[in-house]
Amino acid sequence: MFSTTVLPAIIFLTLTLLYPSNGQLNATFYSNTCPNVLSIVKNAVQQALQSDSRVGASLLRLHFHDCIVNGCDASILLDQGGNITQSEKDAAPNSNSIRGLDVIDNIKSSLESSCSGVVSCADIVALAAESSVSLSGGPSWNVLLGRRDSLTANQAGANNLIPSPFESLAQITTKFSNVGLDTTDLVALSGAHTFGRARCQLFSQRLFNFSGSGSPDPTLNSTYLATLQQNCPQNGNGSTLNNFDPSTPDTFDNNYFSNLLINMGLLQTDQELLSTNGSSTISIVNNFANNQTAFFNQFAQSMINMGNISPLTGNQGEIRIDCKKVNGS
Structure with missing residues (x-):
């Protein structure tokens, strides 16, 4: 009933839906390469909440302030130094106010021990935000994964793009x-x-x-x-x-x-x-x-x-070994 040209097209479409391309985020991205990623992140956030009740809101805010500037690429985590001449951490909306960076570093360290060079800092921030909400009584959702980390920061963007409490x-x-x-x-x-x-x-x-x-x-x-x-x-x-x-x-x-x-x-x-x-x-x-x-x-x-804002995927960016700096810097 199908021509020789239509049938292959249908098969290709079906496979595309079942197996997303590298350019798409998906909830099972680390199923084979780092199957414990979800539990590692949630356990770390739960432990952090026991000693700091504010950290859940701080981790959620960290994710938002990352995504709103150049997309969800962990650029907010980069310290000044090397090729990073201006850190987003020093932008007005972030300076002396972003928190939870130590939790992200702890998660990254645990993941590097479990599956080195696999899980991006951008995905860690996204997962930590979900854990923060669900562990505080809010909803849970399947975080789409597969982001890679940026090689640059955008302090000017952080100053201009993050909404201000004084704006209309x-x-x-x-x-x-x-x-x-x-x-x-x-x-x-x-x-x-x-x-x-x-x-x-x-x-x-x-x-x-x-x-x-x-x-x-x-x-x-x-x-x-x-x-x-x-x-x-x-x-x-x-x-x-x-x-x-x-x-x-x-x-x-x-x-x-x-x-x-x-x-x-x-x-x-x-x-x-x-x-x-x-x-x-x-x-x-x-x-x-x-x-x-x-x-x-x-x-x-x-x-x-929000997590889908301009993610780096495929061969874009990198998987940082240390969330605070670009590899090799």
Whole structure:
């Protein structure tokens, strides 16, 4: 029933679907070359969480700050030195704030002992983010793997491409769109602020002199405002940490969205998801606030979408032996 030209084409298509090419990420990439990779990463993250409750949120943030700049390529891990004249670690959004680097190094060391030169640092960061979420009560997902590590860093990109807590919703939406993430991804990934901490300096302008008005941000819940003003007094220590979610600060749940409904978003960019009149983000926030399952399902999908931003695959880049430096440097 099939011509001699059609049948081979169908066979080729079937094989392509069953066996993805080197240019595609897939969840079983290390099944033969490093079958214990998932358990090694999860055990290391679990151990880290026992001594540092903040590290889960920090590892998730590390993955986002890596992917948003030139794709998920572990460029954020590179120290200055050799051919790396400017490290992304020293960019404004990362300097003195990115954490969990020691956990990544520990995982890399364990993997090098188990399967040397096989697992990329970029994949380690992606796997550590998933473990951080699932071990903190959030969803689990099959992390697509097969990324390779960059040979360069982009400090200017880190300064300009990573969303800032002082930007408008429109500006942040554009940054997400530029890397292929839509509004639903934006709202779901913002839900990562359901755990973790933020320094006073990232939102203190809302507490006393919002937009130069001499008054607090009118969208802030008055009781919450008083608490934040006490934690972050005018001319106080801007590095003081505050929980994103006052009720369950180390648990991954949908309280972030419930908090937005009562004007308890910590960052201006958090609350703007709900307070921006006419924004398509409002209905998404309401849905996630009332349906944790919907949030968890979308967050998992949005993390997969984010993990697919411009990965290096095949013969691109390299598998770093030390995540902090390019091989041979």
